[in-house]
Amino acid sequence: MKDVYILAIESSCDETSIAIIKNGREVVALSTSTQMKTHAAFGGVVPEIASRMHTENFTFVLEDCLNKSSVGMDEIVAIAVTYKPGLLGSLLVGVEFAKTLAYVYNKPLIKVNHLIGHIYANALENKLEFPLLALVVSGGHTELAIMEDDYKFKTLGATLDDAIGEAYDKVARVLNIPYPGGPGIDKLAAEGHSSYNLPKPVLDETYNFSYSGLKSSIINLVHNEKQRGNEINAADLACSFQTIAIDELCRKLEIGLKNTGIKNVIVAGGVSANKYLREEIGKTCAKYGANLSIPKIMYCTDNAAMIGAAAYPLYLKGEFTDFSLNAESQANIC
Numbered sequence: 491m492k493d494v495y496i497l498a499i500e501s502s503c504d505e506t507s508i509a510i511i512k513n514g515r516e517v518v519a520l521s522t523s524t525q526m527k528t529h530a531a532f533g534g535v536v537p538e539i540a541s542r543m544h545t546e547n548f549t550f551v552l553e554d555c556l557n558k559s560s561v562g563m564d565e566i567v568a569i570a571v572t573y574k575p576g577l578l579g580s581l582l583v584g585v586e587f588a589k590t591l592a593y594v595y596n597k598p599l600i601k602v603n604h605l606i607g608h609i610y611a612n613a614l615e616n617k618l619e620f621p622l623l624a625l626v627v628s629g630g631h632t633e634l635a636i637m638e639d640d641y642k643f644k645t646l647g648a649t650l651d652d653a654i655g656e657a658y659d660k661v662a663r664v665l666n667i668p669y670p671g672g673p674g675i676d677k678l679a680a681e682g683h684s685s686y687n688l689p690k691p692v693l694d695e696t697y698n699f700s701y702s703g704l705k706s707s708i709i710n711l712v713h714n715e716k717q718r719g720n721e722i723n724a725a726d727l728a729c730s731f732q733t734i735a736i737d738e739l740c741r742k743l744e745i746g747l748k749n750t751g752i753k754n755v756i757v758a759g760g761v762s763a764n765k766y767l768r769e770e771i772g773k774t775c776a777k778y779g780a781n782l783s784i785p786k787i788m789y790c791t792d793n794a795a796m797i798g799a800a801a802y803p804l805y806l807k808g809e810f811t812d813f814s815l816n817a818e819s820q821a822n823i824c
């Protein structure tokens with residue numbers, strides 16, 4: 491079969507990213523412009539600024555991506571774009587940019603769910619083996635699903651309130667760790683001990699998650715200690731938070747492994763870059779003899795390569811979309 495080159499576009503939050511992906515698994519070129527520094531000054535992503543910056547950056551990112559690639563627009567067979575979920579304004583800039591490219595170069599357009607994109611980041615390294623349990627842990631989502639085949643999902647559970655990444659970012663903020671807080675907490679926690687007694691998330695046997703109680707208890711604890719003039723041991727608090735947050739992911743994954751007997755696990759989304767998570771999920775999978783796939787760190791957080799990988803099965807099925815494509819801010823895996 492002739493090689494399939496897809497040009498993929500991602501702009502759901504604060505990264506402007508374009509990639510060229512060969513046969514759904516090989517990254518020919520990837521160019522990403524991050525706005526992290528700009529938003530860090532505000533302690534979080536400012537949606538209006540994010541969309542404006544995508545508008546400014548897209549043409550430069552495209553130029554850079556094409557310069558890095560030996561493949562030209564004439565060899566591209568389709569344009570793929572993230573259309574949900576994310577910041578509406580940011581998504582719209584990407585969707586309109588993709589439509590323009592598809593129109594000018596006369597290529598079919600493929601719409602991709604960002605969360606499914608995170609899952610397919612794993613296809614950039616290994617062929618996905620089905621059935622598998624997919625654990626998506628990002629800034630906006632915490633979801634556990636069974637994946638029977640390409641694009642065949644059954645959600646087992648999701649967060650009832652905050653996503654795990656959101657909890658990381660909010661806890662980081664009270665500890666004066668710059669946005670995005672996940673990497674900072676990851677580093678700080680490694681220097682501490684789990685010495686704070688914090689509430690554990692809902693201790694049930696369902697597949698759902700809950701992180702707002704844990705997050706709020708830390709915010710309250712820090713405020714109370716400050717008012718009393720007491721010192722916080724930031725490394726210990728970061729470690730205590732992280733231990734509970736990640737152990738809960740492992741506990742739910744373990745219920746899934748036990749109940750379904752599935753022997754393949756993939757983890758996806760920004761929080762899967764976490765060192766403690768990678769170690770602990772590894773131990774849980776080993777206990778059940780399950781194969782584990784986690785993307786390389788660079789493909790854990792938002793990037794267009796994963797969107798190109800997720801678009802490939804849709805290209806093979808001929809699932810194209812027309813120019814009426816619109817962005818949607820809310821979505822789950824299915």
Ligand code: KG4
Nearest residue numbers: 628629630655670672673760761764791792
């Ligand atoms: O997938 P992602 O890049 O964007 C969304 O789709 O939301 O995930 C971003 C989230 C942020 O909450 C960030 O703090 C978290 O991933 N994150 C981490 C780490 N690196 C990024 N959380 C914990 N440990 C990390 N090393």
Ligand code: ZN
Nearest residue numbers: 628760791792
């Ligand atoms: Zn993401």
